[in-house]
Amino acid sequence: MKAQYIPAKDELILKIYPVKRKANKKIGPFELWWDEDGNICAIAIKSFTEELKEFKKKRGWIQLGGIWKGIKIDEEDIKEARQELLKKIEERWERF
Numbered sequence: 180m181k182a183q184y185i186p187a188k189d190e191l192i193l194k195i196y197p198v199k200r201k202a203n204k205k206i207g208p209f210e211l212w213w214d215e216d217g218n219i220c221a222i223a224i225k226s227f228t229e230e231l232k233e234f235k236k237k238r239g240w241i242q243l244g245g246i247w248k249g250i251k252i253d254e255e256d257i258k259e260a261r262q263e264l265l266k267k268i269e270e271r272w273e274r275f
Contacts, residue, residue, distance in 0.1 A: 196220040
């Protein structure tokens with residue numbers, strides 16, 4: 180296994196097995212190589228520093244899909260939901 184950063188291209192490459200051809204799949208900034216059995220041989224990340232900054236910025240985020248697609252939930256939303264739940268629990272607890 181070999182990890183290599185190429186500053187001139189701002190590219191990070193992780194080679195698990197040697198590769199001799201072009202990438203099998205290109206998805207956004209990622210390039211993937213795999214063998215005949217479907218095992219991943221290598222991964223390359225183009226514009227690595229930009230992708231790293233984006234990753235660090237969005238480190239606690241989860242991309243939502245379905246009916247939630249496009250909705251963003253931030254810390255304030257989470258705090259509000261917790262407060263509402265605590266109120267409901269307290270109300271139910273007072274009944275007993």
